[in-house]
Amino acid sequence: MSTKQVITCKAAICWGSGKGVTVEEIEVDPPKATEIRVKMLCASICHTDITSIQGYQYNKFPLALGHEGVGVVESVGDSVKNVKEGDMIIPTYIGECKECENCISGETNLCLTHPLRLSGLMSDNTSRMSIQGQRLYHVLSCATWSEYMVIDANYILKVDPNIDLAHASFISCGFTTGFGAAWKEAKVKKGSSVAVFGLGAVGLGAISGAKMVGATKIIGIDKNEMRREKGEAFGMTHFINPSDSNKSALELVKELSDGMGVDYSFECTGAPPLLTISVEATKMGRGKTIAIGAGLEPIVPFGYLSILLGRTLKGSIFGGIRATSDLSIIADKCLKEEFPLEELFTHEIPLIDINKAFEFLKQPDCVKVVVKM
Template sequence: MSRTSQVVTCKAAICWGLGQPVTVEEIQVDPPKATEVRVKMICSSLCHTDITSIQGFPHMKFPRALGHEGVGVVESVGDQVTTLKEGDVVIPTYIGECETCENCVSGQTNLCLTHPVSLTGLLPDDTSRMSIRGQRLYHVLSCATWSEYTVSDVNYVLKVDPTIDPTHASFISCGFSTGFGAAWKEVKVESGSSVAVLGLGAVGLGAISGAKFMGAAKIIGIDKNEKKREKGEAFGMTHFINPTDSAKSVSELVKEATGGMGVDYSIECTGIPPLLTESLEATKMGTGKTVVVGIPAEPTVPLGIITILLGRTLKGSVFGGLKVRSDLSIIADKCQKKEFPLEELLSHEVPLEDVKKAFEILKEPNCLKIVIKMSH
């Protein structure tokens, strides 16, 4: 049961199937069930994962309500919700944290066993609160944020300071925080060490910021877009490599910049399959560590096995190893205190009605983050 029983009709971005265009249509959003909250979205944002989502990531279920980044205000709560109330400003997330399961208490992973990452496009009870013309809508992950209203299980929502900049809050809901966490929580960058970051989108700039936060002495940003040099420096990058300036490989260029040794850590943020081996090769033999956060378009990618056999470590990551309550809350606090130059990420704004244009804007060389404004 819910304290409000009204079904809300609102606008949302929808994809009806593989290869189908994104449309903005009226949908119905049911009231929250007992352990859920309905959120009136303030703004959302777009990242590369949103492109892969209309290509069938992480499931093939359609029609789909799109979006996974954003911030909003709790509009109504289920009758078993005690930690949130109407009016709270929240970030919907796609990962939970129970703080008591084997994984949560291990200190080794953020992948909660009680509240796992949703790869089904549904809420934890295998249903959806969103529908269009009587047909169930799936989410990308645990919620859909390119909608004027969305419903999340309370375990997948983080309350934030109401004075936080909504645009910046949207940025940290996934992209920037994923990169920051990769440096902070996944490889645990050591003070005085060297780090290479492949791909300087919002995730890569977050990784640079995380490496700086951890005290890295040399932070090498790698991107073929020269415009990213200035952005990287704003977040703490010390060296920039544009691979198009040389016939040498990325790993060779990184080794040149590190006296032939390679870096202590590399963070792969592009999802481009050949760069997986390159990011490993760019690290020191025997001790180098690479964390992968970029999502490739293909389910399998080639990997240079000799590179691994020479003592390097490759680690996958979801949400940069961040726990929602323990870690994302710290990033949100830093965000609210303006400790990150997140204004550097904002390059474009579009209203929800024009969200289709965002996919074209994303191809522009000066595009970093696109904010989607709700019209209500």
């Protein structure tokens, strides 16, 4: 049964850049008119959460962590029409009004009415979460490493309650970002060649998206040998471990693509040195690179000659996926088990043991850590 009272619950909190994460009691206010309060069931850990802890430039502290997850609507604001109490939802960090200039254009997923929120606050620049009277900020649109959280109803997708909880969490950011980068952002063509740098959940998503649209050569690049099997499960045709060769990753990619480079590349690590390599790994004159990884360092220096030779470099948020129109298609595929998302699920912990997750992430066999509430 829902309540419009303040709820006391546990959440994972970071008090400052580079400081540890602690699980503490917080207070979560009732939702305002366009908001919903969600009882979280399951969450997962994304690279963006790690960079947030380390001091990503847009984050403010104290920070209530997490942005991937799935939960049940506990209560709704008076103006909410798209969901009701008891519905299952996944959070998104971009919205889709379908009426603004960007939404109508069909050229971008960045809605102008419901934009990417970097303030760590709700749309009215206040917070629904506090600890000992002190306001808490969150990562983008919400805070999923919490037993309860509040999110604007314009930043959610209602999903079938029969969906696998862990898999639903994975598609709320990481996997979908990579999948969309190939499907929607690069618009990979049938019969083309692709190189994916970094085979975490995002990179594996890019492989899956490239496979779905009919790429015939999909090269995965990662120093972790254990990612070979994961990549193959999602559709990778060739694997490069740069540590196994005296040649550079760039040379190895070109060897696999007749010396010309691939049609498309995806940089999924956020490591600046790899960006130039991923661009130069594509064909001169028409190669396309999608930058997906978000790192803490600025992307400099950059090999401008790489671009002057006619290649394209494009940034991407959420893989170009529209928050409802496209994500609903991915959720349906997830429900039908069209993706081998079980390959991502390698570790599970209860919320109270959140710090164990960071140790798991250092292990070579770890892809995604699931957090159970």
